[in-house]
Amino acid sequence: xNNIHIIVPELPESVVDGTIIAWHxxxxxxLRRDEIIVDIETDKVVLEIPASxxxxxxxxxxxxxxxxxxxxxxxxLGCSDNxxxxxISSTQTKKNxxxxxxxxxxxxxxxxxxxxxxxxxxxxxxxxxxxxxxxDHDDNLTQKNITQDLFQTTKTQDQSTINQxxxxxxxxxxxxxxxxxxxxxxKIAERLLRVKNxxxxxxxxxxxxxxxxxxxxxxxxxxxxxxxxxxxxxxxxYVKAVVEALKRYPxxxxxxxxxxxxxxxxxxxxxxxxxxxxxxxxxxxNANTLSxxxxxxxxxxxxxKGRTNKLTIEDxxxxxxxxxxxxxxxxxxxxxxxxxxxxxxxxxHVIKDRPSALNGTVALLPMMYLALSYDHxxxxxxxxxxxxxxxKDLLEDPCLLxxxx
Numbered sequence: 001x002n003n004i005h006i007i008v009p010e011l012p013e014s015v016v017d018g019t020i021i022a023w024h025x026x027x028x029x030x031l032r033r034d035e036i037i038v039d040i041e042t043d044k045v046v047l048e049i050p051a052s053x054x055x056x057x058x059x060x061x062x063x064x065x066x067x068x069x070x071x072x073x074x075x076x077l078g079c080s081d082n083x084x085x086x087x088i089s090s091t092q093t094k095k096n097x098x099x100x101x102x103x104x105x106x107x108x109x110x111x112x113x114x115x116x117x118x119x120x121x122x123x124x125x126x127x128x129x130x131x132x133x134x135x136d137h138d139d140n141l142t143q144k145n146i147t148q149d150l151f152q153t154t155k156t157q158d159q160s161t162i163n164q165x166x167x168x169x170x171x172x173x174x175x176x177x178x179x180x181x182x183x184x185x186x187k188i189a190e191r192l193l194r195v196k197n198x199x200x201x202x203x204x205x206x207x208x209x210x211x212x213x214x215x216x217x218x219x220x221x222x223x224x225x226x227x228x229x230x231x232x233x234x235x236x237x238y239v240k241a242v243v244e245a246l247k248r249y250p251x252x253x254x255x256x257x258x259x260x261x262x263x264x265x266x267x268x269x270x271x272x273x274x275x276x277x278x279x280x281x282x283x284x285x286n287a288n289t290l291s292x293x294x295x296x297x298x299x300x301x302x303x304x305k306g307r308t309n310k311l312t313i314e315d316x317x318x319x320x321x322x323x324x325x326x327x328x329x330x331x332x333x334x335x336x337x338x339x340x341x342x343x344x345x346x347x348x349h350v351i352k353d354r355p356s357a358l359n360g361t362v363a364l365l366p367m368m369y370l371a372l373s374y375d376h377x378x379x380x381x382x383x384x385x386x387x388x389x390x391x392k393d394l395l396e397d398p399c400l401l402x403x404x405x
Contacts, residue, residue, distance in 0.1 A: 029057050034050045052077070235349075239344070240394070242323060282315045282337055322336075344374040
């Protein structure tokens with residue numbers, strides 16, 4: 001029998017340590033090659049440690065909740081020379097099945113011993129043979145043990161009724177549950193607090209008539225899905241409009257580094273995605289080069305990876321501007337927080353039919369509020385309001401994206 005160490009892999013850049021969040025196996029459990037043994041949570045991603053070979057988990061050196069670093073030994077895996085896992089013998093399997101059958105048979109009441117008188121007595125008391133407690137070791141039902149069981153059942157029901165009517169017992173227990181914050185949640189809290197304390201954040205609002213976008217989706221959505229294998233969503237329109245607006249207002253796509261302003265000549269758009277671990281912002285790299293189908297496919301891929309903890313550091317690194325969609329949760333309006341070190345973030349919201357002015361008349365239109373939060377240290381009102389107005393115009397008339405005006 002050979003022992004193989006279970007070792008923490010090299011952690012991603014800028015990640016110092018991680019936390020053991022789950023051991024999927026216990027000591028003595030058998031493992032197959034590539035089967036996941038343990039999960040390690042870092043500030044950004046969850047790392048899954050697989051078994052390097054078939055074997056048996058022999059030792060666990062680090063418990064759940066403890067902190068680990070790169071190269072640390074977590075436990076050991078025992079494997080035979082031929083890398084095979086011993087199988088359970090068929091004799092033992094048959095023995096277990098026989099014991100289970102014997103246990104079940106012992107719990108069954110012999111209904112054939114019930115005579116006509118006993119059946120009438122049980123019928124009058126609305127009793128079934130299988131509901132009688134197994135007090136008679138000879139499996140014979142007598143009127144005595146049935147009466148005792150009936151008396152005990154009635155007593156239990158009466159006591160239950162008294163408890164339900166008691167005002168004291170009707171009070172629900174005031175319990176509390178305390179669990180530690182995940183590393184991702186701690187990191188999110190630190191970043192959000194730093195944004196509030198280190199930026200001069202303001203938010204400007206506008207509203208957009210989404211009728212044109214909705215009409216395009218209704219008209220071409222089925223053909224789009226048939227050809228590209230993905231649904232035509234709203235986010236691809238948002239990304240296209242944002243990229244064009246950032247081209248016209250490069251300050252919104254820039255960031256502050258010390259006393260310098262860094263202008264990005266590329267457009268990496270972060271998309272806020274809600275996952276069981278918390279809010280994450282994977283990045284659409286070079287969004288200006290992506291078609292609408294590419295955008296939809298990439299967003300779907302990142303969403304699936306986010307929900308299954310498969311996102312990599314590369315998926316989360318970078319980003320020059322962020323889009324967050326609170327509308328999927330029904331948010332009518334919000335003031336989103338900037339995603340540092342970026343300087344601006346766009347919040348899109350739920351689409352609601354509202355009476356609005358249209359060609360001198362009042363019409364019921366699908367309207368949506370837009371919110372652009374920005375760092376006033378870098379972005380002035382002219383750039384922020386102009387950028388948001390450009391996004392509004394491009395969403396109300398998506399044809400402008402085609403003619404590039």
